[in-house]
Amino acid sequence: MDSIRIRGGRPLEGIIPIGGAKNAALPLLAAGLLTADTLTLTNLPHLADITTMVKLLAQHGVVCTMNGGHSGGHEGRVLALDAGQITNTTAPYDLVRKMRASILVLGPMLARVGEAQVSLPGGCAIGTRPVDLHLKGLEDLGAVIELEGGYIRATAPRGLKGAHIRMPFVSVGATENLLMAASLADGTTILDNAAREPEIGDLVRCLTAMGARIEGIDTETLTIHGVARLHGAEHSVLPDRIEAGTYAIAGAITGGDVELTGLDAALIASVLEKLEEAGARITVTDRGVRIVRDQGPLRGADVMTQVYPGFPTDMQAQFMALMTVAEGAAMVTETIFENRFMHVPELHRMGANIVLHGASALVRGVPKLTGAPVMATDLRASSSLVLAGLAARGETVVSRVYHLDRGYENIEAKLAACGADITRLTGGA
Numbered sequence: 001m002d003s004i005r006i007r008g009g010r011p012l013e014g015i016i017p018i019g020g021a022k023n024a025a026l027p028l029l030a031a032g033l034l035t036a037d038t039l040t041l042t043n044l045p046h047l048a049d050i051t052t053m054v055k056l057l058a059q060h061g062v063v064c065t066m067n068g069g070h071s072g073g074h075e076g077r078v079l080a081l082d083a084g085q086i087t088n089t090t091a092p093y094d095l096v097r098k099m100r101a102s103i104l105v106l107g108p109m110l111a112r113v114g115e116a117q118v119s120l121p122g123g124c125a126i127g128t129r130p131v132d133l134h135l136k137g138l139e140d141l142g143a144v145i146e147l148e149g150g151y152i153r154a155t156a157p158r159g160l161k162g163a164h165i166r167m168p169f170v171s172v173g174a175t176e177n178l179l180m181a182a183s184l185a186d187g188t189t190i191l192d193n194a195a196r197e198p199e200i201g202d203l204v205r206c207l208t209a210m211g212a213r214i215e216g217i218d219t220e221t222l223t224i225h226g227v228a229r230l231h232g233a234e235h236s237v238l239p240d241r242i243e244a245g246t247y248a249i250a251g252a253i254t255g256g257d258v259e260l261t262g263l264d265a266a267l268i269a270s271v272l273e274k275l276e277e278a279g280a281r282i283t284v285t286d287r288g289v290r291i292v293r294d295q296g297p298l299r300g301a302d303v304m305t306q307v308y309p310g311f312p313t314d315m316q317a318q319f320m321a322l323m324t325v326a327e328g329a330a331m332v333t334e335t336i337f338e339n340r341f342m343h344v345p346e347l348h349r350m351g352a353n354i355v356l357h358g359a360s361a362l363v364r365g366v367p368k369l370t371g372a373p374v375m376a377t378d379l380r381a382s383s384s385l386v387l388a389g390l391a392a393r394g395e396t397v398v399s400r401v402y403h404l405d406r407g408y409e410n411i412e413a414k415l416a417a418c419g420a421d422i423t424r425l426t427g428g429a
């Protein structure tokens with residue numbers, strides 16, 4: 001298993017290009033199942049999760065063509081998906097267990113061919129993450145759902161029917177699954193309390209380009225007028241706001257000066273606002289956003305994770321790393337997932353002062369972290385440890401880098417290009 005070694009203490013300076021978003025690309029790939037024509041996605045990031053989704057689609061019979069060559073993995077940034085024939089409607093445990101977003105093939109397959117079997121994703125390091133809202137919504141659309149042998153078996157032999165679905169709380173994945181399913185349902189579906197995350201807007205734009213009729217983009221009520229068939233389209237994946245937020249913090253935590261390019265700063269407004277409160281200078285540039293920290297120490301700033309446009313849960317661990325070296329105290333409250341503090345014991349190993357009280361962490365800043373061997377159990381916990389390592393005195397080795405590879409393309413190369421002393425060590429336990 002690979003690990004990453006960081007020798008901390010160098011201010012980062014330079015330009016960091018931001019790639020396409022994992023969380024936009026995954027539902028867009030699943031949308032390829034909705035049409036017999038070709039869906040072409042551009043600006044696709046190179047990430048382990050994308051490879052897993054491409055493998056899943058390939059075993060459903062989707063021909064995935066990367067930059068001209070057939071591929072079960074992914075090598076380029078342009079991927080053509082051709083789901084002329086769906087030859088297998090089962091998403092097996094072996095792939096679903098690697099990546100929970102595999103559940104996103106359920107709605108599209110059910111809508112397109114009237115049946116799907118998807119392994120139940122199960123819990124993960126950040127929480128139990130049930131899929132009840134996905135299943136209840138599909139039942140509202142007329143599907144029959146059974147759970148058997150660890151699999152969700154969904155059928156709709158006479159197709160799906162439009163319905164008024166009121167979601168009791170906001171779910172990104174359920175909104176995406178239901179949007180895709182309702183696009184091919186008979187009649188109109190109203191999705192109340194839909195997620196408004198930018199990745200949902202990106203999916204709506206792609207579905208619309210494929211011929212879907214959807215009103216209410218970027219609002220909490222989506223109205224979908226089902227159509228008999230969707231056609232091919234070309235769509236560019238939205239930039240990754242979590243990758244961008246992570247590098248913005250890398251600039252701030254090292255007392256550096258970085259410019260993130262290829263994204264609209266508005267996409268990370270809630271994170272930039274907190275960085276300013278913590279003492280960073282933010283400037284919107286013509287190609288992205290610049291983050292500079294050159295005036296005195298960082299200051300404690302409280303954050304509470306919320307659904308969009310609030311502070312994202314996927315940035316909570318990274319912001320906590322920043323607060324470990326800020327002057328004063330900060331309260332970091334997690335409201336989306338029940339167990340998303342797995343980074344805390346590892347940050348303790350680097351000298352951080354953090355006390356957990358239920359869903360909140362009280363972080364009292366220390367003057368300096370010290371490097372240590374650390375290990376993370378999920379993606380954003382891993383990136384928070386990389387950030388802590390960049391700021392720490394001495395050497396930090398972050399193991400289980402496969403978590404990072406799910407969501408950050410070439411993290412060590414991007415940071416090294418800005419002056420970080422960071423190396424990937426291959427092999428080891």
Ligand SMILES: CC(=O)N[C@H]1[C@@H](OP(=O)(O)OP(=O)(O)OC[C@H]2O[C@@H](n3ccc(=O)[nH]c3=O)[C@H](O)[C@@H]2O)O[C@H](CO)[C@@H](O)[C@@H]1O
Pocket residue numbers: 022023024026100101127128129130131132133134135170171172173174313314336337338
């Ligand atoms: C691939 C992808 O886009 N992943 C993102 C997506 O995950 P994901 O779509 O899984 O997250 P949800 O928005 O669905 O989850 C929000 C909360 O609702 C709960 N819940 C969800 C569905 C359900 O049927 N029942 C239920 O109880 C979850 O356990 C969680 O506590 O949104 C999360 C919240 O912004 C992000 O952290 C993830 O990075």
Ligand SMILES: C=C(OP(=O)(O)O)C(=O)O
Pocket residue numbers: 023100101314379380407
């Ligand atoms: C939790 C995340 O992803 P996933 O939903 O794919 O586990 C994430 O991107 O931080």
